[in-house]
Amino acid sequence: MPRQAEPERPAKIRVNHLAKIKQSGGKIAALTAYDYLAAQILDRAGIDVILVGDSLANVVLGYPTTVPVTMEEMLHHAKAVARGVVRALTVADMPFLSYQTGLDDAVRNAGRFLKEGGVEAVKVEGAGAVLAVIERLVETGIPVMGHLGYTPQSVHRFGSNIVQAKTAARAGELLNDAIALEGAGAFAVVLECVPAEVARPITERLTIPTIGIGAGPHCDGQILVLHDALGLTPRSPRLAKRYLELGEMISTAAASYIRDVREGAFPAPEHCYEMPEDELRALGEESGERKGR
DSSP states (O other): OOOOOOOOOOSSOOHHHHHHHHHTTOOEEEEEOOSHHHHHHHHHHTOSEEEEOTTHHHHTSOOSSSTTOOHHHHHHHHHHHHHTOSSSEEEEEOOTTSSSSOHHHHHHHHHHHHHTSOOSEEEOOOSTTHHHHHHHHHHHTOOEEEEEESOGGGHHHHTTOOSOOOSHHHHHHHHHHHHHHHHHTOSEEEEESOOHHHHHHHHHHOSSOEEEESSOTTSSEEEEOHHHHTTOSSSOOTTOOOSOOHHHHHHHHHHHHHHHHHHTOSSOGGGSOOOOHHHHHHHHHHHHHHHHO
């Protein structure tokens, strides 16, 4: 069956446009970003969704998991990303314990992402008790993206069991959770680290888009951590494709800079500023007078 042509994207992506992309058979491209310049570059490239992921805990702040990252740290980076985006839909991860401690806390913190952070939607992990959170946020006017499968904020519960829904029973539970997220009002669902055979029926069953990360080719879209895609991380998980080896390129450039500085090759004349000739003569005369005193 021939692949359908990609639908034309609007000048500004909104949450409702993602559903239209799914309905037309298109694919949604999403990446994470954590700063102004990266957001600008991705936006100009035509990315559909930019996620200010709590993965910044790992790749920007050096935490061992996403659990320690705070609201203030997430807001700081959300503001920077939002300032760099014109076209893409911007979404921010709600960090651990920013929405699990009660509906009022969830509304307050999600609202801060829109009011202070400047993003247009938030993402929460899980189902179950989180469904009430999603319903409340959507009722308040805050768009919500769901996240199922491997949910990094639950790393201490999962342990080393990264791939989820490997049994028929658990796959059925995941499908039910996805249906429940749609019913609660989520506009999209991230599926992380689940077999492609599980992601496919979920994608077919839902009317809202699925966005995969390690969930196979049948999802309505894909997302990667930018640092993995650019080859900035020392090692990438199996789910990631490295489109560059930017870490090695930066290391090579830094080594060249260090050598140039130590050998006196930098700065060269073309990197230096010059005084006007008359000012240079005046400086020389002044210096001569000082020496003569």
